Amino acid sequence: MWFFIIIAILLIIYLMFSIKIVRQSEVYIIERLGKFHKVADAGLTIIIPFVDHVRSIVSLKQQTLDIAPQEVITKDNVTITINTVVFYKIVDPTRAVYEIQSLKKGIEYLSVTSMRDLVGKMDLDSTFSSRDIINDKLRAILDEAASKWGCTIERVEVQDINPPPDIRDAMEKQMNAERNKRAAILQAEGERQAAVLKAQGEKEAAILQADADRESKIRRASGDAEAIRKVAEAKADEVKMVYNAMMKANPNQTIVQLKSLETLKDVANGDANKVFIPFEATSALSSIGAVAESLKDDKKQKKSEKTDNNEK
Secondary structure, eight states, rough: HHHHHHHHHHHHHHHHHHEEEEEETEEEEEOOOOOOEEEEEEEEEOOOTTTTTEEEEEEOEEEEEEEEEEEEEEESSSSEEEEEEEEEEOOOOOHHHOOOOOOHHHHHHHHHHHHHOOOSSSSSHHHHHHHHHHHHHHHHHHHHHHGGTEEEEEEEEEEEEOOOHHHHHHHHHHHHHHHHHHHHHHHHHHHHHHHHHHHHHHHHHHHHHHHHHHHHHHHHHHHHEEEEEEEEHHHHHHHHHHHHHHHHHHHOHHHHHHHHHHHHHHHSSOOOOOOOOOHHHHHHHHHHHHHHHHHHHHHHHHHHHHHHHHHH
16 A cells, blocks of 8 residues: 555656646756756657756747946047847757857856947047947847857947946037037027018118009009190190181181280290290281371371371
8 A cells, every 4th residue: 555655656756857837938958967958949748857957948038248348448448338238039049058158148258348349449528429340340240259159139229328427518518519519599580581582672672662663663653644645635725626616607807916926925924934936926917007007107107197287
């Protein structure tokens, strides 16, 4: 009875040591009598107790390695502190276990030395503006070296770049000066554009005003010309009407001359400095002058005859 109980207990212990359940995204490195035997994938795995031994449990997931801040000297002899993070993934568990004693330590040491080499060839300003370049170059160096260890470097990120306090103060002052300079430039540019726009506006306003004045003068002149034309037409109509009336009245030469003299009287009373007398009017004036002279001669003759009669 007790014998079977002991056998059952030993069998249970044997099964406990021989049955291994491997989780997803993990593999077991199994050795047999101290020598690599196989890689156990996810699922149920049977091993021989006291003969087979699980050397290591390797994760196949992407892993991160946060490297402590390191002091690095730049090309212009400035000591800065850089903190990096490495993302890696094991693709060959056997080599990751047997090719290097500690994979994480190897990646960390290689990352530090490569970082010092890269930053040592760059000045301070380049380290701040070339993070992507540093990340790419560092990832390429680490991936080439880590390929022998059965892993790939997926990504390298530079987290922090901290210069010394005095350098940081100088950089802040430089940034403030640069910011003030940009503000002054932007203000000057704004004032210049405002002046240009104002000048353009005044120019366009002057052009529009000149066009308006020219159009106004043209229309005023056109209106004056139209008014003069209409007045002239009206005067012509009046003259024509007077002429037609005179032609219907059939005036003789004497009446025409008298009317001309009346017209000349009205013209002479005007504001004109010069008066132009028609040729017909001058002949009429001559006739009137001759009549006046004859009347004077008659008066003198009558006066002289009257005097003679008185003396007698």
